[in-house]
Amino acid sequence: MLKIGLFLLILFCSLSLSYPVKAADPQRVISISNSSLDPVITSPESFLGYPLGQWHLRHDQVNYYLKQLASDSAKVSIEHTGQSHEARQQLTAVITSSKNQANLDDILKLRQTVKSGATQQGPLVIWLTYSIHGDEASGAHAALTLSYFLASSRDEWVENLLDEAVVLITPSQNPDGMDRFSTWTNNYRGQTDVSDSNHKEHKQNWPNGRTNHYFADLNRDLLFLRHPETRGRVALFHKWQPHYVGDFHEMGRDRSYFFQPGVPSRTNPATSKTNQALTEKLAHFHRAALDDLKQSYFSREAFDDFYYGKGSTYPDINGSVGILFEQASPRGQVQITQNGELRLSQAINNQIATSISSLKGSLALKDELIEYQSEFYQGRDKKLQRGRQTGFLLGAPANRERIEDLSQLLTQHKIKFYYLTETVHQGSQDFTADSSVFIPISQPQKSLVLALFDNSTEFEDPTFYDVSSWNLEHAYHLQMVRNSKLDIDVLSSQATTKPNFQMSGHAVAVLINWQQDLAAPMLQALLQDNITVKFAKKPFTIDLAGEAHAFPAGTLQVPLKQTNFSVDEINSKLVKLAEQYPLTLHSVTTSASISGIDLGSPSFKVIAPIKPLLITGRGTDASEVGELWYYLDRKLAVPVTLIDASQISRVKLNRYTHVIMADGTYSSLDKSFARKLGQFATDGGTVIAQKGALTWLNKNNLLKSDIKGKRFYKQLFDSRGLSYGDKEKLAARQSIGGAIVELTLDPSNPINFGIRGNRLPVLKNKAIGLTTSSSPFTIAAKYADEPLLSGYLAKEYQASFANNPAIVLEPLGKGAIVGFADDLMFRNIWIGSEKIYANALYFVPALN
Template identity: 85%
Template sequence: MLKTGLFLLSLFCSLSLTSPVIAADLQTGLSISNSNLDPEITSPDAFLGYPLGQWHLRHDQVNYYLQQLARDSAKVSIEHTGQSHEARQQLTAVITSSKNQENLDQILTQRRAVKSGAAQDGPLVIWLAYSIHGDEASGVHAALALSYFLASSRDEWVEDLLDEAIVLITPSQNPDGMDRFSTWTNNYRGQTDVSDSNHKEHRQNWPNGRTNHYFADLNRDLLFLRHPETRGRVALFHKWQPHYVGDFHEMGRDRSYFFQPGAPSRTNPAIPKTNQALTEKLAHFHRAALDELKQSYFSREAFDDFYYGKGSTYPDINGSVGILFEQASPRGQVQITQNGELRLSQAINNQLATSISSLKGSLALKHELIEYQSEFYQGRDKVLQRGRQTGFLLGAPANRERIEDLTQVLAQHKIKFYFLTKTVRQGSLEFTADSSVFIPINQPQKSLILALFDNRTEFKDPTFYDVSSWNLEHAYHLQMIRNSKLDIDVLSSHAPAKFNFQMSKQAVAVLVNWQQDFAAPMLQALLQDNVTVKFAKKPFTIEVTGKAQTFPAGSLQIPLKQPGFSMVEINNKLVKLSEQYPLTLYPVTTSAAISGIDMGSPSFKVIKPIKPLLITGRGTDASEVGELWNYLDSKLAVPVTLVDVDHISKVNLNQYTHVIMVDGTYSSLNKTFARKLGQFTSDGGTVIAQKGALTWLNKNNLLKSDVKDKRFYKQLFDTRGLSYSDKEKLAARQSIGGAIVELKLDPSNPISFGIRGNRLPILKNMAIGLTTSSTPFTVAAKYADEPLLSGYLAKEYQASFSNKPAIVLETLGKGAIVGLADNLMFRNIWLGSEKIYANALYFVPALD
């Protein structure tokens, strides 16, 4: 008997679900055998040189094997869906009959017509996607076993399936995280299996393999599309418009196996009832398959169908039926659990069984799935109107870059939108042609549009597996008219012409409105080239090309007379940067303002180059580290130093301008480091800290503002008279899974510069708050009187947060501490509030 104790997977797959799907033989390694398999098709075992599952797969092995199958079999072709952050190619196997393979172009033409609601006469499309979390390895192994079986099987039911359907198999949806995990677990796997959960094989380093290169959970990104892996995945979805999507995951080792339907009371009300009925019908097939394996399972609890940014729910708002599968995770070869010994081979068996039940269930329900998808896109409200349009009118005044970002997201979701051909006034709001977009409601993607801008605050069940709101109006901080009516003659499918920068020979300086999103990366590029740039502490009005132009506080000035640079050199830099970062630059021919501060005023402060350090490692929140790293690295192009908590005490902080602390416990940092960080700040450094980091700073006497944590807020909830059965309901009310709240800004505080108006929506997902400091002038933002804008937030929290500090700016010696009660960079989609970080980076160090 092999020490690995791996299973032999024998596939006896007939049309009857009561027949054995998988048989186990502990005497041999993991392989697939069946008398009906084509011997000319390379098996995973033969390709790898060892039984599948004996070692955790690397992503390159997965790709090479899919390509081998495509060479071996006329039933297999390959879809390329771009690269990961680390340039790993993302591949999907397209498996169908050789006849269908020859007609893929025609089939894809038919798939492009799906959103018209027309009757469908092509094949069923099934997409099985695995291991979006890189350390959930059973899925990727099952995907290879299934791909081989479909490519090589001569079973009658498989031939019928491939005649009537196209099966898309994506083994790994997170290549970078998968390789991070497999390298770790393989490195600590010995010749003798160790089932102790404390063994390093099962306990990954920080960050673990769940997330991608920038530590993002890709199973939360399908609406926001911040990462290339997701963009490729969503493009594949809309290209094929699958009828059924299986989304295969792992969960805690002490659980059994889950498949949807999820908790009925937590299903998003926008999901059609037919979708849930089909989900239940498909569940019968999964139950039968797992019962045959004597594998226990559960449904209708723990997981939900609410947030549309996940792999199993995005299909539900796009005319498909998405099903979530969760297998207890061995996180290595074998672990001891509450249910006994759990092996990787067992987990693979289960995932393979429900993969096959997905295929059989979809085939059995083929006509119902096709009819459901067609009906989803039928109806007059799913047809684009002619003439006068009704829809959402959105604008980002003085910030065309934000509208460009939004329209890129809309386009990837196949949402139709228009630009304005001229300025439009509606009520008290003005929408300019260069920074506005109009989204007609009546169009095929109406359901998704309403989901993206959903503003609900009332819920039947306040329990959420993820955030309760994700409204893009608030995330982008846009002005919006929800029921706008516009004539077609003011709408255009073409974006307005970009600004072409031209320098006047008489110019003395160039001004940049800081409200523009690209102002910060342009500033960083200039600072790296040693160009002097200043920012205005106060607003001013000055003549620009014969007209009075008002600039808000925070606006940048680039003097054209600078040591070491000629005016031609400065001009060339600005022309190049204006092409790289399409924003509006304003040459001015005088230093005299019409009102407010002049160009030579001491209220224009010189911005110093920055060198930030971001504390990482165990005890810090990896997702928040990744979001800030992504912003600094990808958007600002700032060289940022990442230092783990266990090494930070050895680092000379004086070589950095900023120390950034995300949510975390920081319990391993002692008083000695606290004094060191205090000295760094007193000497002129800036600390940017958020959420849990504030507690550590306060306890170590670095932050004067007091911090209220979850223990304080729990006292607000009346628990008198509650029974044991009320425990879960109370926990749901006390949880802040993610709600959108409003801040009141102090617009004169440099932390608020570049943000339109004095109100700012943010995402709050933690019970933490600040008390008003006795030191004056420190509160940069408070929660609004009635803070909740969208999503669920218990009344107790709403009352307690009301008018309490959310952002503070405290001085300490020559430096400062910027304290944020919330993560204003949430999932890199909160473009409206990311300017707070830019202000802390560039403006705070220049303050008197």
Template identity: 60%
Template structure:
């Protein structure tokens, strides 16, 4: 019996062993069969990878082929670009990990609690956020292919222990603009001359997206859908490592971080930079093997958190920037010899794999760093009494809601007031205020978004030195307020629809509301008459005194296009659509100030605006104006290339916009044509460099100050050659917040909410004091620097000089702006100046 039992056990053991081996064989066989169907990028394309620049649809189609044919690959969609191109990310890991992705993702959602379960390492390789830096997108396909089918032991070990996210193209619209351009100029015989059209894109080039925005400056501000989808993916997966692959000038070699040590933001943990140093050895080894020259700790930095390589650093991960010398075509001569696109792709592939190997080798350190980042006691879910920021948009609920949405996208929790409250002699109203607790899981990022500093170890900045949301949103703020969050609201109060009566004489709209502009534009487009108040006034309405500011809109209920009942119904519908508060009034008699029938209420005329574009103009600023008109105002903006401008009949237009740039190719005599346009009632809105051309053409009467004037303010006596870089840094204005003192009675400042306005200055440019009366609408404050770095020489020289000038020209006007008040479309606090230029300035004749 014993022998029989032993025999049975032996048979069972053999059967189990056979079944296990069979299962293993079946698993390997299925992987083999699946990967046998995988075509390499070159096989898929029918030509060597990089022989032609890829379009975004080719990239997406190949990712779908990988997902269809490899059990290691699935896809994540992060929405669409402005031009409706689908944004895909490949999720590559072992087949068993793919089967439990939902469990892995659920675990990643616990990261910010500091109690995330142990799981795979998350590595994100993100490429080509600048559309004309195309070597990364091409390399991404090759890296994805190898990971999808390789049987190398280290790859299998990697995919057992990690999930690799690969996003080949983070800027689909720009990439397609670039690939079309460069392919159109590529022939059978490759031209390496840097002057060849292939290497010199036409305006606006492919670096930026549909609205000409630099998406690698939008990680914090999230103005664009590409960025919003990218940030959602980041917080869904909470990566440990993010590789950010770029290109730089073609005369450089190759850069990888660490960057300049003294230019790391103080809020970045020291441990982050220590891991960055360790990872550098893996990248160096990979490039040494191919004898590719490289450099570190120069040029680039880790300061501004709105970039792909630094946003991870303030979110518990390690971001690494890679910069490959750019070919901008197939091959180009450089100071380091002939640069080929194929070589650029190979370098990006090499550092992609060094990223994977380095992250795998340092997996424990990356995981521990992330855990410690979120395990601090002050990073807890808010409850009970908490210290925090109390913020008010001062009469503009839409601006408050925009801020709340932005913070929520970064997973920062905000609360709404149940009732009005007083704090530091200021009123915080329930309909325009937020409370943001400091001690919450995203505390470090929160502090970075509201960071306030004017002193720096190193005054050199790759990007802006300030991005404080208090200033960009023009908020009233109390920094250390203690409130019980359990007594606050987690959602804003529901919209309360306007209740108007056809028996009223008029409807009033507070112009401070951000969405008053699109409501106004809709009314004008429908032929409804609207006026604005040039002076303040008060009315008694149902026993209460209604105090209204200059800029208030008045919509008389007696109109030619609609009956009072029909107009009331239309206004109530628009108020709900735009979330704008309306106020019906049953009398035109003011208790103080102007009556509703006063000549100081001016009719607002319909607008038709034109912006000059093309070579020499700033594509960024054109795009910001276009975005503003398209997405906020809701009005068409005609874009005219500077080369066509002399032939354009300006008669149909009410406004001409001139952004920063050099207009050297536009004859100065054309300024006379613009002058005639203004004399006949047109409005010219010009900023920064455009004012130089207008001055040369004698259209701008005020004097300007450019770089040559300001450079004389800096002493150079006793400086050595080694001091040159430091002097250059002090003479640069990379982006600092300045305070403007406003003439609150001037229509260009209506709706800005006070006598002071923060603006971002990012160019060495100024206007001289003018003796002409009633021209200067805003000056730099006596002590102008609010945040960021600005040399004392600039502070002293700009103090009390004009920042906004409005010159009369016949029936029209010239609005001169020393700064770009739309900066990256995050400067919501000052963008109303453009709306005022559109609707109020034409009435100043």
């Protein structure tokens, strides 16, 4: 094997580095001579009509260039992995020898045997992924140059690589964010480069290009799979089961270059020592490559390997070795940094260097990578057992839609699970066939299963780059038996038949249990068609076909006698909606209850159509705005109006039923708007606010409950006797990166209707809380006596949060303020608490 230094010398003889001397020099990046390259292959410069990097790439240019390479070269083919939210194609270049290209179907068949743990045959698989954050553009540019080089190079080492390996290159993993960024930065680039970081070229508008269409960070979505970009990416991962994954990013402009290993004490315990040893061996190649470029770098600091929902860590829990790369970002053409002038060309060249070192290192460690992956899936605990099974039994009573969502997630992660064929009673709980699943522990994806349901609360190092827990039991708010044992004869790979709605000929109304997740979107569809729907403020029991059937508070009633519709018209609409939203509907033949309220009771409240307004823009948290938008738009199909905070003072609020405020400072909103918002609520409007928005409401005398913020909680931590070296440890304890805590609900409060039981897990990631209100009737939920369920939360926080309010419902004139101390929509995976938002939308306005 050539030493890395000799290799880079050969590479850069053919890739001549060209750094500009003058700021206006258009030659920004590597120019490639034809000395060792196939002249038939179209270069990026020839394709674009200008040097690569002179302008920031659009996603369509990336795609068309990959297609051009596939047309030019027998060594290149294309993988399609679906579309982004904005319908941009997601493409990956598959680059290998022409012989391997001719046998890709056979190679892929061999890759599908990987999880069996059998001895592997076929080539090494290397996957290099770039720019999952759309404004981290150096990676996408490097990917095009690398793709061209591999497709056209006649170098002996490249030919050897492509004989022995299949290289997958995904230049852009966030098409929508990439185009948002490139359009912005290109729009503000002049003929003369401006390196001032305050220049608009480097200061993106809200939201920036980091996130996707719904402002989601796609590098946090690999476990949750809420977005099509991620679902396509994970499908490609399991299709190819790569041995090595390189994940290329950018970081703050004042840093240098980072590659893993990360902080050793912050590696997830489920990641094997062999994985980390291979990571360190690969790091030698990256060090040599960057040393040859005189580029400084660091490892084992700042970044960790804990949360498995990122591009560099998801491979680690799936039998691969994932490596994170972080390049200081110019966020344009050139910026002044603490380390001097940083150019896009330099960033691209660094990414190319570590891309090449990834290829060289993987090839050199081929046998070890293959052996590691094989051993990862070997052993009896990674084989499906016959007969009696041990595993996780999960249920969502009366809510088959939640189990369906979970089932889809498990399927995409290639996790084996079963449905029940009959009701099972375990752990003093009933698990019904239509709303339960069983996940055997002994299976190829055992490591991932355990990670998805991990309940740890103790950690060697309580410092987390992202959340400290993501337990799906709590995210979905499921009942669970962790050590369930079931015979195979009560398990099936097929779900039970979905309910088929048929209305009784003597029906007077149709009832819909609000605990079902699809009840809210069905309600919205009915309201859109101007069909009258009511909800029950109190529980009741009614006769259904000769049997008593209990319905909880929140149950929806569709009366069949309506002014504008005949019974047949309503029936037709319900039948169609039941096909679209397969939940359970009950037709009832009497308004008389066996116990509780009758159907004609004034405790059944008419639900008015909603027209919500969601405040966006600077001063709001883009990710949480995006979560709310996603829920309203994609889950409920509500036409929601997004209005920038800088423009909202000119908007007539009386055109809307709700004003929704995500986390944020709202510093641009003044007292004049506060008075306007107060009048909106007084006149009957509903304000829904969470986290930082509560502070703004309180300061402007709209929220009576006082707020405890970061300053209050900081004083709880005793720093006496600590040395300077303890500063970081104290900061880690004071940080709430993301822990799962438990709320105690008031089940009689309409804001909690549809939630099973009186306990609810939520994800807490900010030091904010509410004080005990003077009126107990405004408190809808408190933190439990012992609030921590999973993850890390300092003892000081646990004691302070305990028994204090987490959700309040305060009346204001004819309207109300609904306040949440936490993000109930966290990354759109927190399915268990979505219903509370639906209650605030549909039920709260009817209470006055």
